[in-house]
Amino acid sequence: MTWRWEPWIASAIGVALVTAAAATARNPVFQGADPHAMMIDDEMWIFPTGGPGGSWAADRFGAFSSRDLRTWTSRGVILRRDQIRWIGDDGAKAHFLWAPGVATRDGKWYLYYSVGPQNPTPSRIGVAVADAPQGPYRDSGRPLVTGGRQANGQFEAIDPMAFVDPRSGKAYLYAGGSAGARLRVWELGRDMVSLAREVPVDQPPNFTEGAFMHERDGVYYLSYSHGHWDRPDYSVHYATARSPIGPWRYRGEILKSDASHQGPGHHSFVRTPAGDWLIIYHRWDQRSGTGPLKGERQVAIDRVRYGTDGSIAPIAMTDGDDAPMLPRIGRRRE
Template identity: 60%
Template sequence: MLQYPGQGSETGSLRAPEVTETRSAGRLPRNPLFPGADPHAVVVGDAVWIYPTWSDGALDRFYAFVSTNLHHWQRHGPILRFDEVRWIGDDGAPRHYAWAPCVVHHEGRWFLYYSVGPQNPTPSRIGVAVADRPEGPFRDSGRPLLIGDATFEAIDPMVFRDPRSGRFFLYAGGSAGARLRVFELQPDLVSLAREIPVATPPRFTEGAFMHFWRGKYYLSYSHGSFRHASYSVHYATGDSPTGPWQYQGAILTSDATRKGPGHHAFFQHPRTGEWLIVYHRWENQMGDGPYRGSRQICIDRVEFEPDGRIRPVVMTGEEPTSRRFAP
C-alpha cells in the first residue's frame, strides 16, 4: 500500500453521506493530485475514492485512491490484475491494458466495470468484477459484459442508478466510432437486461457520465483527441436517463498550459454537498499537441446557474513547473 504525503490509514465508514444543504467545501486540493487518467469517484461516508486508469507503472491492473480531506491520498491495490481474469487472452492480443474504470456500490457489494484494451484490431470489451470492500480485491464475473464490433467500440463504461426508478443503466462507447449505447442492467449488475435505443449527443467522443440534480439528468462526455488541446468536456440535459438530449455546450476546456482536460466524473463533497469534478489533464504543455508523458488527476469546483446550467469550470493548480507528485 502506497501512502501519499500526510495520509493515514483511516478510510472512512461505509455509511452513505447525509447532505442536507450545499455549501462551499473550503480550500480544494492543490492540483495535480497524482498521475493517472479517466478517473471515477465514489463517496463512502467521509471518504472519497478515486478509481483511475493507472499511468505510472504496469498498465494491466487497477488501483484505488482514498482520501478523507481531498488533500492527501492513499493508494490501495492492485485491486484487479488482468492475469486474474481468465477470458482476457481470448482475443489473442500479446498484451492488454486496463482502462477507464467505474465503480458502483449496491447492497453491500462493490462492482468494478472496466475497459480492456487494445480495441483495434481485436474486439473491444467491457468486464465487471465484484468485491466486498471498496479497496477490493475484486473478482471478475467470469465473462465479458459487453463486446464491441465493427460499428461500436465497447469502451468507457459508466453505470448510473436512476433515483426515480431504482434501475441501473450502463453507458458505453465512443472514440473512433463515436457512438453512445445505453443498456439496462439485470438486478445482479453483472449482466445486461436490454438495450435502450438512444441518440448520440452532439460532439460526443467518449467517456460518458450521468448524474441527476434537481429534477434534471445531466449527460456529460469528452470531445476530441485525448492527446490534443481539443480534448474537452461537454454536456447535454434530458428529462430521463435515456434522453432525448438537449446539448448545452462545453464546460471544461484547455487553457494556456493545462491541456486536454477530460474523461471526468462528478461527485458531491461528503460533508458539504458541494459539486466537484475529477478529471485528467496534461500539465505544463504548450501548443495544440500531440502531448506525451503522463496525464494527471485533478479536482475542481462545479457551479450551477439558477436555471440549472453548469458554468464553465475554472481549472486550478500551480504555475507551470517541472513538479511531479511525490511518491
C-alpha cells in the first residue's frame, strides 16, 4: 500500500491503537488496513496497519486475535517506531510504518514492515524478531531492503510478505509497490533476517503492490493488488505456478468494487482448522464514485472457493452476519 501525505492523514498520526480487552464485530471486522492474517493454535490473528480505535497510527504496530471471527482481542502494541534505531538514518523529516507481514520459523516470529516515505528518500523494509506472535519484537538493527532508483528502473520497497515453502523448506520474501509497480523476490537466509540471494521472477500481469503467496494441493498462488490504493479500481488479481517463484500463469481478477464496497485489496489467504479458505482484506464501505476515496478503510473477511481446476472463483463481499465464523465454516477435512 502506497502512503501519500494528506491533511486528513496528518490528523491521524500519533493516534494510539486501542488496548481494550476485546471488540465485537461482524463484517467489516474493524477499522484498519493492509491486514496480514494467519491461524495460530486455532485462533485467527490479524496484524494490520492501524486497527480498532484509530487507523493510521503510523508510529506503531498492533495485533488482534479471535477464535470465532466475532469477538476480537487486542494483543497490544508489538513494535513502535522509536524502537527502530536506524529509521532516521535517511535524514527524512518524518517516517511512517505500514503493511506488516509476519512469519514463523524454528520457534521464532518475524515481523516484516514498510518504512516510508518513498520520496524524497527511498522507502525501506525492516524486520524484527520475537519469541511469541504478540512480541515484544526486537528490530534486527538495519534495513533488510532499500528502495529507490535501481539499474532496471524505480523500485518501491513496501508491502513485504514472507513465505516458508512447506515443500522445500526455503523461505522467500516478496515485496514491491506502486512506484515502478515491480515485484521482487529474495530467498531469505536461514536466520530470516538476511537475504541469501535475489531470485529473478517474471512480472505478473496487472501487478501493482501487496503480493501474497499461499500453497494449496501443490499449486502456488501469487495474489496481489492492482490499481490505485485510494480509488475504486483497486482490486485483487492472481496467478498460479508449480513453484513459489513461478513461472506465473495469470488467472485474472477475483475481488473488485461493487455497489456498496470500494477499493478492496491488500489481503491475506488463510486456511481454517476446518480446511476451508478465507480472504482477509481491507475496503472502503461506501457507494461507488470516482475517488480518491476518503475516510477510514475497514478490514473484512470473506470465503474463498476453488474450482476443480485450481482456479479461484470471484469473491463476493459480505456484510454483517453474512460474514464467515470459524465454528460454522465446515467440518474438518482429513
